[in-house]
Amino acid sequence: xxxxxxxxxxxxxxxxxxxxxxxxxxxxxxxxxxxxxxxxxxxxxxxxxxxxxxxxxxxxxxxxxxxxxxxxxxxxxxxxxxxxxxxxxxxxxxxxxxxxxxxxxxxxxxxxxxxxxxxxxxxxxxxxxxxxxxxxxxxxxxxxxxxxxxxxxxxxxxxxxxxxxxxxxxxxxxxxxxxxxxxxxxxxxxxxxxxxxxxxxxxxxxxxxxxxxxxxxxxxxxxxxxxxxxxxxxxxxxxxxxxxxxxxxxxxxxxxxxxxxxxxxxxxxxxxxxxxxxxxxxxxxxxxxxxxxxxxxxxxxxxxxxxxxxxxxxxxxxxxxxxxxxxxxxxxxxxxxxxxxxxxxxxxxxxxxxxxxxxxxxxxxxxxxxxxxxxxxxxxxxxxxxxxxxxxxxxxxxxxxxxxxxxxxxxxxxxxxxxxxxxxxxxxxxxxxxxxxxxxxxxxxxxxxxxxxxxxxxxxxxxxxxxxxxxxxxxxxxxxxxxxxxxxxxxxxxxxxxxxxxxxxxxxxxxxxxxxxxx
Amino acid sequence: xxxxxxxxxxxxxxxxxxxxxxxxxxxxxxxxxxxxxxxxxxxxxxxxxxxxxxxxxxxxxxxxxxxxxxxxxxxxxxxxxxxxxxxxxxxxxxxxxxxxxxxxxxxxxxxxxxxxxxxxxxxxxxxxxxxxxxxxxxxxxxxxxxxxxxxxxxxxxxxxxxxxxxxxxxxxxxxxxxxxxxxxxxxxxxxxxxxxxxxxxxxxxxxxxxxxxxxxxxxxxxxxxxxxxxxxxxxxxxxxxxxxxxxxxxxxxxxxxxxxxxxxxxxxx
Numbered sequence: 001x002x003x004x005x006x007x008x009x010x011x012x013x014x015x016x017x018x019x020x021x022x023x024x025x026x027x028x029x030x031x032x033x034x035x036x037x038x039x040x041x042x043x044x045x046x047x048x049x050x051x052x053x054x055x056x057x058x059x060x061x062x063x064x065x066x067x068x069x070x071x072x073x074x075x076x077x078x079x080x081x082x083x084x085x086x087x088x089x090x091x092x093x094x095x096x097x098x099x100x101x102x103x104x105x106x107x108x109x110x111x112x113x114x115x116x117x118x119x120x121x122x123x124x125x126x127x128x129x130x131x132x133x134x135x136x137x138x139x140x141x142x143x144x145x146x147x148x149x150x151x152x153x154x155x156x157x158x159x160x161x162x163x164x165x166x167x168x169x170x171x172x173x174x175x176x177x178x179x180x181x182x183x184x185x186x187x188x189x190x191x192x193x194x195x196x197x198x199x200x201x202x203x204x205x206x207x208x209x210x211x212x213x214x215x216x217x218x219x220x221x222x223x224x225x226x227x228x229x230x231x232x233x234x235x236x237x238x239x240x241x242x243x244x245x246x247x248x249x250x251x252x253x254x255x256x257x258x259x260x261x262x263x264x265x266x267x268x269x270x271x272x273x274x275x276x277x278x279x280x281x282x283x284x285x286x287x288x289x290x291x292x293x294x295x296x297x298x299x300x301x302x303x304x305x306x307x308x309x310x311x312x313x314x315x316x317x318x319x320x321x322x323x324x325x326x327x328x329x330x331x332x333x334x335x336x337x338x339x340x341x342x343x344x345x346x347x348x349x350x351x352x353x354x355x356x357x358x359x360x361x362x363x364x365x366x367x368x369x370x371x372x373x374x375x376x377x378x379x380x381x382x383x384x385x386x387x388x389x390x391x392x393x394x395x396x397x398x399x400x401x402x403x404x405x406x407x408x409x410x411x412x413x414x415x416x417x418x419x420x421x422x423x424x425x426x427x428x429x430x431x432x433x434x435x436x437x438x439x440x441x442x443x444x445x446x447x448x449x450x451x452x453x454x455x456x457x458x459x460x461x462x463x464x465x466x467x468x469x470x471x472x473x474x475x476x477x478x479x480x481x482x483x484x485x486x487x488x489x490x491x492x493x494x495x496x497x498x499x500x501x502x503x504x505x506x507x508x509x510x511x512x513x514x515x516x517x518x519x
Numbered sequence: 520x521x522x523x524x525x526x527x528x529x530x531x532x533x534x535x536x537x538x539x540x541x542x543x544x545x546x547x548x549x550x551x552x553x554x555x556x557x558x559x560x561x562x563x564x565x566x567x568x569x570x571x572x573x574x575x576x577x578x579x580x581x582x583x584x585x586x587x588x589x590x591x592x593x594x595x596x597x598x599x600x601x602x603x604x605x606x607x608x609x610x611x612x613x614x615x616x617x618x619x620x621x622x623x624x625x626x627x628x629x630x631x632x633x634x635x636x637x638x639x640x641x642x643x644x645x646x647x648x649x650x651x652x653x654x655x656x657x658x659x660x661x662x663x664x665x666x667x668x669x670x671x672x673x674x675x676x677x678x679x680x681x682x683x684x685x686x687x688x689x690x691x692x693x694x695x696x697x698x699x700x701x702x703x704x705x706x707x708x709x710x711x712x713x714x715x716x717x718x719x720x721x722x723x724x725x726x727x728x729x730x731x732x733x734x735x736x737x738x739x740x741x742x743x744x745x746x747x748x749x750x751x752x753x754x755x756x757x758x759x760x761x762x763x764x765x766x767x768x769x770x771x772x773x774x775x776x777x778x779x780x781x782x783x784x785x786x787x788x
Contacts, residue, residue: 007643009617010660015638426609429571430682431599431626436633440622444614 032334032341033397033474039389048233049388055235059243066240069225073244076221078292079142079214080207085289086147087207088200090119091154099159101188102170102180119152121503122496125379125467125477128214129484134315139296140303142211142219150203150210157199165191198260205256212245213379216471222248230383242376249375318489319496328491331479332498339475339502342393343465346400347458353401354408355450358416359438367410374406378464382473393474400461400468411453415446452517459510466499476502520583521545521686521718522568527577529563529742537563538742541577545718547685550709552729553722555739556762561722562606564739565688568720569603570594582685599626602684604692604708604721608675612664616655616674619663620646623682649680652707654700668695676704680711687712689721693728701725705732726758 029035039045098113100106124145131141162184170187174180189196215223222245229237259281360366381399389395416438423441428434469477476499483491523544529537537560545551553561566572567579570586579586584597602623610619617640624642625633632641640646643659650656653673658666666674672695679687689708693701705721705728712719723729729736736753738745738761745761746753 007647007659009640009643011615012639420611422605422607422609423611425571426603426605427622427625429569429598429601429603430623430684431595431597431601432622432633433595433625433630436625436630439634439637440614440618440625441609441611444611447613 026345029341029344032338033345033393035345035397036389036394039394042389045387045389049384052233052235052238052384052387055233056239058236059239060234060236061240065237069222069240069244072220072222072225072241073248074295075139076208076211076215076223076248078295079139079146079211079219079221080204081288081292082296083143083146083150083207083211084200084204086143087150087154087203090147090151091158094151094155095158095162096181096184098155099162101162101167102174102183116152116155117504118500119148120156121500122149123463123467123499124149124210125214125217125470126480126496126499128219129217129470129481130315132218133484134308134312135303137218137220137224139220141217142214142221143296144303145214145219146207146210150207154200154203158196161192161195161199162188165195194263197263201256201259201263205252208252209249209377213377216379216383226380227383230387233387242380245380246372246375315489318487319493321490322493322497323488323490324494328494332476332495335476335479335495336498336502338393339465339477340462342396342400342468342473342475343458343461346397346465347404347454347461349397349401350404350408350457351450351454353405354412357405357409358412359435363413367413370406370409370413372406373402374410376403378403378468379471382468382471386472391472391474396465396468396473396475399473400465404457404461408453408457412450415449415453416442419446448517455510455513459506462506463503466502520580521547521549522582523578523580524567524574525578527567527574527579529560529567529572530575531563536742538567541742541744543737543744543747545720547718548713548716549718549735550712550733551720551735551737552733553720553737553739554726554729554761555745559739560742561739562690563742565603565690565720565722568686569601569688570598595626599624599682600685602679602682602687604675604679604687604689606691606694608671610663610671610674612662614663615640616650616658616661616663616666617643617646619674620649620677620681623678627682645681646677649677650674652680652711653677653704669697669700672696673704676708680707683715683717685715685717687717687719687721689719691722691724694724698725702728702732709733 094112094116098109098116127145127148128141131144135141135144165188167188169191170183173183173187178186211219211221212223212226215221215225216227218224218227222241226238226241226245229235229241354370357366357370378399381402382396385395385398385402389398419442423445424437427437427441432440465475465477467477469475469479470481472478472481476495480492480495480499483489483495525542527541528539531537541560541564543564553564555561563572567574568581570581570588573586573588582597582600584593586597587593618636621636621640621642628636628641635641647656647659650659653676655670655673655677658670658674663671663674672692676692679689687708692708693704696704705723708719708721709732711717721733730750730753734750735748736750737747738753738757740761746757
């Protein structure tokens, strides 16, 4: 106790500089995202969104509309299903090609790896927009877009799953002279089948949501109906579509959870032996696929006709060479910066709001609210926030924040529930309020987990922020949408390259971050 | 009156009766040692006084207030006057010692001060002062997960010293400390309580410390008070009877007390 009155917090300087760094970083982000909460209470905006939301009640229930709605719902399910079939047709061979399993030597695989990056890096919405140009409005564009993007995703994850299981049985078969495909079928598939099925089912659920979103660029289904309702500011119709959509997502979520549960609990001894229930499921799946193809009545053979290929080639050639003029590149750089700004601010707002909601009571009401936030895709939120605050990046930030609040709020609530209770109770015992007790006794323990969730979500939000502009919510997407609308494909091409670049960058950064956080 | 229990019953949620028809009271500034075999109900009794548990039957008054769980504000105010030491120090691992100690006054500080203290500790000198009393000055800015069990227990004690409650409840406060340090820490708690005229009640595993440091001994067995006497009147027979046929019989009663010291040792100032 020699320097009793000379205690300084050794972390003070670090914390102060961190605060300053955050302010210095956030300030330009706020400017880039045109962050302006006052737009929310601007009378003109209030009038538009107020009228629109007021018209939500009652939802549109005329027979004509309900029939249309039913057809659109079936179409959405069919698009997702057929899209998944296409995705598997692409994903399975590609996974086989790039996976290192049962190989003594894995070459550079430049072509398949490049193809994979291209497929995964370009969002399905961009593909959809392009295919709508070639094939016209309708489900075909959505199916192809889903097939390409999800094909890339399936390939990557399938390969990872195959690499993650015990390699010994397959390697033993290889050593005994079995060809690689057979060694994989007999040695790896029994071990990996559950996970492969589980991931495929999960992706189908995602495809369902994605097919709704793609409707906004004219690729059919519920989304197209929603888009029409929004453009005509028809609140009643929008409300009906939204209700059906939420119900569909809820059912798909339950079905997919049940299916995954079902495959996970099947004992390993009969993992691949078909029992009667498996047969029924497989049969129903087959019916679903057939019915989907039948419903869509798209003549896919015409896709591969000479004329179609010619049209595609002509369309694609418009994208080359990309516009690399410095004026356009400057615009793109600003678009990237704006996209990052939208993603950062949206995620930060969501993390703060999610934490507050996770602490709120009663849980039942809060959970319902969070579930609604989470079930409405960012793109649908964006169409609503655009009405609320006008076109521009602020609408995108709000849309991301709303959806992400639902996701993070739920994850945060789980993390809080799992935090040890004794430190919190000890502080409450000493008279602290619940919120202070939480901040002092629980937050230090769960902060790393909350941060990990937030970073993971941010990674997804960067990709999302890049395409929110399709409905006018700023960022790279808006540049792409405008240049596509003006048929300026050379410019569109360089924006797509920028998106690809951003996606690769995010991939690398997140891989690095994961290693860093594990260390 | 610091606390008063009148004919208290306590039945746990699982149906186990922890305390039966128990009456106990303490005047302000009294210092009481609570002894008895494991499972006698010592922790339950301390939890009742600390308003953590609500008696199944009977009347409970703490610091001249009947406990009203519905009046949240009044309950918080009451609790800010009650300082508790736990067997397992309830400190989050990733928190710094200084913050963990300052958390003792969350019930007293205004909200803004508590919030600001998360960014910059608002009373470093105060924390350093109590930490020096438990011989942990050099750990002021360390993280709790870098401390040993005994050090953590002393940080918990420092938090209680910092809180300065009018009623101090200690549940096996020195169980993780070596005998010499244990005695010193109990004397520290006693001295602090005496200086502030606070009431101290502590359950103790070591009968030796109880007899040598405290003037009043309460023996608890099977949820009832076996004896409640000034230290001078506690006989070895009473202690043998208190711990007889203890379910955890593998450590003999001699493990708890070797020499029965009838006169309290002079308190080191």
